[in-house]
Amino acid sequence: MTPPSSSRTSNDLRVVVLAGGLSHERDVSVRSGRRVADALRSTGVDVVVHDVDADLVPTLQELRPDVVWPLLHGATGEDGSVREILELLRLPYVGTGPRSSRVAWNKEIAKGVVAAAGIATPDSVTLQQDLFRELGAGSVMDAIVDRIGVPLVVKPSRGGSALGVSIVDRPGDLARALVASYAYGDTALVERAIVGTEVAVSIVETEAGPTALPAVEIVTDGPYDYDARYNPGRSQYFAPARLDGDVTERVATAAVTAFRALGLRHLGRVDLIVDDDGVPHFLETNVAPGMTETSLFPQAVLASGTTLAGVYRDVVERAARTV
């Protein structure tokens, strides 16, 4: 049994974990929610897990929880809209506020903000589906390949869990990759693929400010797609990442810089790729990182030598104090 993180009396803390929603990532969210709820319960917190549905607002009004933890992935969970409602209800909640969530959720805008803070990010273009209708796909795709080069990555500008993400090695495969991305949303981000070490840096706010947990390195046979993320076995994780000391430091600093620049709060995850020269490139961030049994944030917590229950508990207490 993992001991409660502290001896503080907290049995009266009531937390509503929001999980589910109607996004493509509902399944992941439901699993994340159950994991976090279990960990919090083990520290004596009274936890209710609730879906985002017509009952939610009345339930929140009735329960008046001390903290709400939105563990919604994708769409309303991460684009800020549910957080807006929590603000409206004047309920303390875990994580980033609505406006910053909206910025972080849009990969293109987030990249711009992070680049302005001095962090490298791969060259990219963002393209609406409608644009291709108006300009003709052939010429636009040629221009993309000319500018970005191959290999390149195509992903929905908004969305997570690698849904709709493809790596394109040959220009002829670009059309299919764009169609796959547009299936998940009408804006696609086409990004130069950087060869290097893929790392995820989870960040938790403490008294000392945003603190990077050990970077988790991801090695997959093939792309780190949905299959590789949620079926244990295909991916190998190294926590901490196998990076030189100064590169480790650089990665942590880049992640914390991105966290601050984007105005994230309490916790988050920053995904980076470290090129052969040891330079970290910002890919995207998650205001509601996955918390499933194969997710990166929990792995980073364990690698830091602490417990999930302890960290989740601290996050909740910090959120309860945030007004």
Place this chain on the structure above:
Amino acid sequence: MTENLSPQPATSPTTASAAAAARAAAAGSGAAPAGTRLDPWFGSYADRAHGMRASEIRALFAVANRPEVVSLAGGMPYLKGLPLDTIAASVAELVATRGATALQYGSGQGDETLREQIIEVMRLEGVAAHPDDVVVTTGSQQALDLVTRIFVDPGDVVVAEAPSYVGALGVFRSYQAEVVHSPIDEHGIVPEILEETLTRLETAGKTVKLLYLIPNFHNPGGVSISLERRPRIVEIAQRHGVLVLEDNPYGLLGFDGETLPALQSYHPDGVVYLGSFSKTFAPGYRVGWAVAPHAVREKLVLASEAAILCPSNASQMAISTYLATCDWQGQVKQFRELYRERRDAMVGALAEHLPSASWTVPAGGFYTWVRLPEGLDAKAMLPRAVTARVAYVPGTAFYADGSGADHMRLSFCYPTPEQIREGVRRLAGVVSNELDLATIFGTGTADSPASQSRRSSPEDVEAPGPDLA
């Protein structure tokens, strides 16, 4: 308890060394950190487990049970018509008066009274069998598993219709069978091509063990094998020395009340017949059965005992009571009428909203099989459909070889006629968008490079779980 997120196998908390190694990996202790695959037993799985992987597609079905979504994806029968009060009373009486038997282990072959009643049920489809020929199973799904288990070695061939029931393909894959599809048309599997397929496989030196067929109101095809073809198909299988596995969960759900003779009735020694109460009564009891030639039946009983000891006595006795005391045939008739109304809603809505597609018009059962306009990929389109709050199962789920992307299965068993019409209307919007996209990107023609690279990994499980509406 450690956090479940740590990479320890939950089932073997006492394997200290593996657990310690996993912990060390997770904590990154030691000079050269070992990576973790989050599954310390990754290298231990049997080959047959390698195909047991959930796909991205499967995750999309998570939203389908939400009320905002019209699910045309599931296969749950509509149970609201059942006389639940009567059933509740009879189950209460069963436990009160015969509880010591109902809650006890039962016979591996199944309850004798129920087996006698099953004979009566099957008589409606021309199956003449003895109660001793019947093996009761945990749903006919378990019978599928047992038959495959006793006949199929890795690499053996199972010939199945193209398309075929996704749950059977999963069983065949788990026994490492090679599935070869043989096409169907509106009259069911095509005898001439089946003959060619079997001959070709023989010439290639393949061992064909089973011919798996869903003769009535095919899932997902929606068609039935015609009366004229039935004896021919049985004869072809017999001539090639291939056992027929006849899966018949929907046989009594013909909308005009017509039932065609079971394949089993043409050649009882050459057919294993599978039946089920899941579609005509209630799937929650998990009671199905197999009728097999006597030597096969002996092995099925032993295989079943090895797998589950015995089917649920409580379920069997509850069903037996229902058959004996309720107007079960009247209930089946009610279901038929209900499903016919929904079928009508489905094909009517397809004609109105999706004239660019083509579909089968099933005379019974739960499903219609829709061919999308040229160049569309049902699997690639599913996320867009989910965004539009409608779900279906992409055709690729019903093939063992990754084909079928140009089709989708629409079910009309669970949603109401209004929901069906609304679902098809939403689907039409999705299809129109997708066609637009295919035109823009030139992925709409079969020989475009973009469509050639389109292939489904037959390894991944793409069907929804059984509890999907």
